[in-house]
Amino acid sequence: MSIETIETPAILIDEAVARRNLVKYQAYCDEHGLALRPHIKTHKLPHFAKMQMAAGAVGITCQKLSEAEAMADAGLDDILITYNILGPAKLARLRRLAERVPRLAVTADNAVTIEGLARAFADADNALAVLIECNTGANRCGVATPGEALELAQTVSNSPGLAFRGLMTYPPVGGTVAVDKFMTGAKELLSQAGLACATISSGGSPDMWRADSAGGVTEYRIGTYIYNDRSLVERGACTWEDCALSVLTTVVSTPAPGRAIIDAGSKTLTSDLLGLTGFGHVLGHDDVSIVTLNEEHGTLEWDGGARFEIGETIRIVPNHVCVVSNMVDHVWVRGEDGDLEQYAVAARGGIT
Amino acid sequence: MSIETIETPAILIDEAVARRNLVKYQAYCDEHGLALRPHIKTHKLPHFAKMQMAAGAVGITCQKLSEAEAMADAGLDDILITYNILGPAKLARLRRLAERVPRLAVTADNAVTIEGLARAFADADNALAVLIECNTGANRCGVATPGEALELAQTVSNSPGLAFRGLMTYPPVGGTVAVDKFMTGAKELLSQAGLACATISSGGSPDMWRADSAGGVTEYRIGTYIYNDRSLVERGACTWEDCALSVLTTVVSTPAPGRAIIDAGSKTLTSDLLGLTGFGHVLGHDDVSIVTLNEEHGTLEWDGGARFEIGETIRIVPNHVCVVSNMVDHVWVRGEDGDLEQYAVAARGGIT
Numbered sequence: 001m002s003i004e005t006i007e008t009p010a011i012l013i014d015e016a017v018a019r020r021n022l023v024k025y026q027a028y029c030d031e032h033g034l035a036l037r038p039h040i041k042t043h044k045l046p047h048f049a050k051m052q053m054a055a056g057a058v059g060i061t062c063q064k065l066s067e068a069e070a071m072a073d074a075g076l077d078d079i080l081i082t083y084n085i086l087g088p089a090k091l092a093r094l095r096r097l098a099e100r101v102p103r104l105a106v107t108a109d110n111a112v113t114i115e116g117l118a119r120a121f122a123d124a125d126n127a128l129a130v131l132i133e134c135n136t137g138a139n140r141c142g143v144a145t146p147g148e149a150l151e152l153a154q155t156v157s158n159s160p161g162l163a164f165r166g167l168m169t170y171p172p173v174g175g176t177v178a179v180d181k182f183m184t185g186a187k188e189l190l191s192q193a194g195l196a197c198a199t200i201s202s203g204g205s206p207d208m209w210r211a212d213s214a215g216g217v218t219e220y221r222i223g224t225y226i227y228n229d230r231s232l233v234e235r236g237a238c239t240w241e242d243c244a245l246s247v248l249t250t251v252v253s254t255p256a257p258g259r260a261i262i263d264a265g266s267k268t269l270t271s272d273l274l275g276l277t278g279f280g281h282v283l284g285h286d287d288v289s290i291v292t293l294n295e296e297h298g299t300l301e302w303d304g305g306a307r308f309e310i311g312e313t314i315r316i317v318p319n320h321v322c323v324v325s326n327m328v329d330h331v332w333v334r335g336e337d338g339d340l341e342q343y344a345v346a347a348r349g350g351i352t
Numbered sequence: 353m354s355i356e357t358i359e360t361p362a363i364l365i366d367e368a369v370a371r372r373n374l375v376k377y378q379a380y381c382d383e384h385g386l387a388l389r390p391h392i393k394t395h396k397l398p399h400f401a402k403m404q405m406a407a408g409a410v411g412i413t414c415q416k417l418s419e420a421e422a423m424a425d426a427g428l429d430d431i432l433i434t435y436n437i438l439g440p441a442k443l444a445r446l447r448r449l450a451e452r453v454p455r456l457a458v459t460a461d462n463a464v465t466i467e468g469l470a471r472a473f474a475d476a477d478n479a480l481a482v483l484i485e486c487n488t489g490a491n492r493c494g495v496a497t498p499g500e501a502l503e504l505a506q507t508v509s510n511s512p513g514l515a516f517r518g519l520m521t522y523p524p525v526g527g528t529v530a531v532d533k534f535m536t537g538a539k540e541l542l543s544q545a546g547l548a549c550a551t552i553s554s555g556g557s558p559d560m561w562r563a564d565s566a567g568g569v570t571e572y573r574i575g576t577y578i579y580n581d582r583s584l585v586e587r588g589a590c591t592w593e594d595c596a597l598s599v600l601t602t603v604v605s606t607p608a609p610g611r612a613i614i615d616a617g618s619k620t621l622t623s624d625l626l627g628l629t630g631f632g633h634v635l636g637h638d639d640v641s642i643v644t645l646n647e648e649h650g651t652l653e654w655d656g657g658a659r660f661e662i663g664e665t666i667r668i669v670p671n672h673v674c675v676v677s678n679m680v681d682h683v684w685v686r687g688e689d690g691d692l693e694q695y696a697v698a699a700r701g702g703i704t
Contacts, residue, residue: 005441010703010704084605086602086662089359109607110607110662113662139611140646140649140651252435263435266624270623271622295674310436311439328703
């Protein structure tokens with residue numbers, strides 16, 4: 001198989017670049033005394049989850065049960081699901097998952113979730129580890145104050161079948177000061193109440209090189225860093241050479257000077273903008289913009305005349321890799337030996 | 353199976369509403385002497401493609417080979433692929449598809465595409481029907497002038513293995529006047545050159561109720577109308593009661609007054625805005641906005657205090673249904689008997 005014979009659109013991953021990225025960030029975490037717990041939502045591939053573990057990660061992060069189940073199927077044995085798991089069906093799945101994942105943990109930010117977890121694990125042989133999710137400014141999930149974190153930690157601690165593991169937050173970009181403040185306050189309250197807080201877990205790729213600046217954090221969760229993407233390049237976290245994933249696409253029409261149409265649209269690149277203008281970066285053509293996406297068409301524009309040939313393939317670094325991996329059943333990985341191999345995206349498809 | 357036991361997020365389709373939508377638009381086309389060729393990219397389900405055919409459609413439209421292959425597998429026998437098919441692998445697939453689809457047609461807007469088609473079908477028993485794609489203002493694909501359309505029509509007509517079928521356009525919203533002008537001019541040129549133009553195919557859901565106003569159009573392609581979505585409600589093409597597809601989602605956190613978090617994020621609802629503000633419409637809660645999406649979280653906001661219970665399920669009409677169907681391997685269809693049945697989304701996953 002060679003790149004010329006791959007049908008487009010297709011996702012290409014350069015394994016050497018991916019490995020370099022994950023090794024580099026593992027070294028950063030090692031240097032700063034942080035446990036690294038990579039988020040597999042970015043790649044959804046056991047192949048790379050195992051590579052991250054081999055490089056020194058303490059475990060992996062998943063965002064939903066179906067991701068965790070796919071990773072457990074592949075033998076991953078330390079999984080944190082950073083989500084409120086609710087409802088009888090999901091709780092039953094979580095309980096079954098706990099029976100085959102030696103180190104499984106979840107997060108919770110409310111009493112209803114904790115009650116459900118407690119009911120599901122009341123008669124479990126091993127307690128389920130629970131981290132309390134704290135809002136440090138992203139205004140998504142999370143308790144609003146250290147006092148509320150303490151209250152839920154006590155509820156967990158008093159629930160047979162559950163074990164309080166620590167605190168977790170998904171901070172806003174630039175939120176390390178807020179994380180520090182919240183966690184310092186919460187740790188003090190927990191300590192006064194006699195509750196051990198083994199883990200303080202923070203995360204987020206844009207601030208990856210400032211992960212050490214929030215004093216109380218023991219663990220960092222990060223996903224995008226293995227592939228990188230346009231949003232991280234634009235925010236200065238990496239360069240185009242650090243981007244391991246690109247979308248291979250064919251120019252299917254050159255209908256006017258300064259415009260070309262490619263066979264990658266919103267069903268491949270997705271409409272995620274992440275605050276940027278345009279839908280991706282055309283490698284080797286810095287002055288070309290991807291101005292609109294339809295489902296199966298992308299429209300490129302630039303100042304000037306003829307540029308691309310019909311049938312020519314080009315490569316695009318997407319705005320946001322995590323959602324692009326999720327669009328396809330298979331990706332092409334160029335191994336460190338140069339060979340192309342197709343991998344099934346194991347954790348795609350199960351949306352629950 | 354009942355709606356209460358469906359794990360969320362999930363896609364729910366009300367078959368009675370879908371049928372009503374497609375029957376109503378078929379009646380409109382019948383009344384106005386238009387052939388209806390529904391675009392199956394919206395649902396990707398043979399079940400609904402067959403229902404559209406049974407209601408009177410002349411055939412179906414697909415946007416890529418993998419969609420057409422899935423529909424051919426299910427027995428659909430009149431398929432137009434509105435795309436420039438390029439490259440040896442895809443041309444070989446197209447040739448194989450033609451051997452089992454009695455009425456297969458494609459579009460082309462350039463000589464390179466026509467050359468490839470001509471090579472692939474040079475020794476075919478049955479000529480491949482080709483429509484020339486024309487740009488009537490959407491500035492995606494399409495030749496710019498009636499003169500260029502004539503030139504390509506002649507190239508097709510002179511290619512053994514190909515048969516000129518007519519003209520095709522994907523107009524901009526409100527573009528019926530431009531369609532009329534382009535097609536009237538092109539028809540005259542074709543007629544002077546002695547080329548029969550059997551089909552003039554236009555399409556687009558926002559202008560569906562004005563499809564008759566472009567004089568030369570013989571066929572209308574439309575996808576979204578079977579399910580409808582927030583974009584069409586906001587543009588006045590239908591009402592919330594006409595929306596057959598909704599996303600069933602669970603409230604997983606109520607972290608602050610006026611804010612709730614649901615388990616449908618950009619990996620379910622997608623980031624498609626289609627010019628709207630917010631990421632969907634919460635049925636029964638007109639004053640609630642879906643202000644942000646992360647991959648597995650959606651953030652609802654409203655003015656006021658407590659509103660939703662943790663664990664409560666709500667239903668969301670997405671901005672754009674066509675991309676939402678594409679996110680999942682299965683959808684739940686509530687049949688006209690009230691029973692829920694799970695359907696595999698046959699044409700999802702093959703991105704080429």
